Amino acid sequence: MTNTLQFKEFSSFVNISFWHELSNKKLDELKLSEESIPLNGHYTFSPSQQLDPFLCLEFNAFLRNNVTNSTENQYVLPPRSYLSHGTLYNYNTVDDFKQSPKIKLFNDASKRIWNDINNGNIDKDTSLLNRFILLTYADIKNHQFYYMFGIPALLPSQPIQQFTEKPESINIESLKSFSNQILPQYFCLKQQQQESSTTTTTSFELIGSIEEKGNQYLNECLENDLIPLVGFCDPCSLPLNPGWPLRNFLIYLSIKYPMLKKIKVLCYRGNGSTSNSILLSLELPSMGEQLIKKQQEEDAGEWSGKSVGWEKDSNGKIAPRFVSLASTMDPLKLAEQSV
């Protein structure tokens, strides 16, 4: 029996400190420039069963990753967090913001992921699978901000299917050692199964990151006709659904290993107890030859495949969000409050 695997979208979570930093930058550096700016976002394990998976931006989002000179501060991920590469498009007026070429920008980001998969960049750095774009209009006079997030996920030609042969459970004990180490974003695993008449219990042992061990491990599995087992750090905490970072990873695997048809995925959740981690058995679609071909033909142009991932408002519509920080930024209001 199969059914379509559904992924839980990210919710954007912009820390107040980010807006402060953006305001400062706009005043001091950007001024009227509308050039795109690289950002660093991060996500971590959901601290609670009942929270959305968050994609977070903090005050340090503007810092760079590879700082060589000592005068500049380097971006440091919060512990147990994972990187998402962002691009900021900040507009000077509301109208510019409204009329920004949103579809093109979203497609550009999708295409970068696609290119990184195909040119081997992902092999060296899987974090490049996680990208987002952020469109903003910062009304710094009134401390008001308009913004839209797009977090692209490339679409396979057919939705990814889940299959179940026999109920499987996770040996939680075997995950205990995971919480004491820094786990890679995506990794491969060795499994040990204990069969009983009704269920299979699986224990896990970390082999290494996809960057280090992925190629060797997956090829070995394919040669020996085994179903490989991979894992990722999952910001989602729902009992049946994985979070967004799995999507592009599966696309990557199905492009890189076209012979790979079945795979098992551990959605590792590291919040306190690891007991709500889940194990998925998936059938990968062939990445649609037509898509690959189409892509090659139009290589010079924009991304012509399909991707989704605009952040929706509470009505499920794609619309900008708005935040006003007058109560914490406006000097007059602050003066009022701290008599």
Next chain:
Amino acid sequence: KTVEKVTPTLSTSKFLEEGVLTPEEFVQAGDLLTDKCQTWTWESGDPSRNVSYLPKEKQFLLTRNVPCYNRVRTLENESKASKADEIQIEDDGEDSWVAPQPVGNQDDIEDEKVDISSLKIDDKKPNTTTTTTAKPTNNNNNNNDDEDEDEDGDIPDLDDFQDDNIIEEEDPAVLSKNNKTTTTTTANNNNNNNSENKVEDNDNILRTRTYDISITYDKYYQTPRVWLFGYDENRKPLKPEEIFEDISEDHAHKTVTIDSHPHLGISFAYIHPCRHAAVMKKLVDRQSENGKEPRVDQYLFLFLKFISVVIPTIEYDFTLEFDT
């Protein structure tokens, strides 16, 4: 008395005598906290605001996205007795880390609260707090309790911004609470309507407030100082008066005030540290009386337990995950 003594930085330990910390002890206690509770981390903050008496990468402590499901109002309506029971039970766990009866004895804590209210604060900005919360209704013309965003000026009509050009591909692989199309129009896969129904039901995510809580070292009071950064159900920053809804009534208007965070430069609510040392001293004494040797590196566990009386609905982590 310690409060008035403005020493450059405290260099000898007065933990047992006065319930205060040296910067070194703050680091020590922070190390244990971040080690045992992985949700807490050391942060360096804005480098231009670094203080020299703390290590560069250990300027303050932070825990992110802490859920806060209820307002204090609802909690206080619940039977006080049952709450007291809960706390009692929690504290009686034999091999637990610390604090024989830090907050177990409700009477004592009531005493503390009265103390705090009657206390004159000899601070440069004495008792700023009461004014803070008396105000919001004045600012807010249209007294909307739940949708008082208007206070910050014109809320734009975001419908104006709808971009009709962005029409996203219908994607059966997206789980979202608004994904009403799953059962009807999913192309390509007609064999699995049942399972999809089930999946949709499982997006039982509760929209709740969250807090980022940070602890800085207060050089003046020689104690930790707790800062609250709140966000509403839609990840919008809470305004100060909304944060007061999550602070126990006995403390909200007396011990919580607004100031600029020393390492981030952003204004937010903090719990005034003027009584921290005295309370900590009491808790430490009680530990000694019960035959446990107070450990300075466990200071923050004890401290956070006491702070949870002030912010009872913010569910931050302050228990030892792995017993040592």
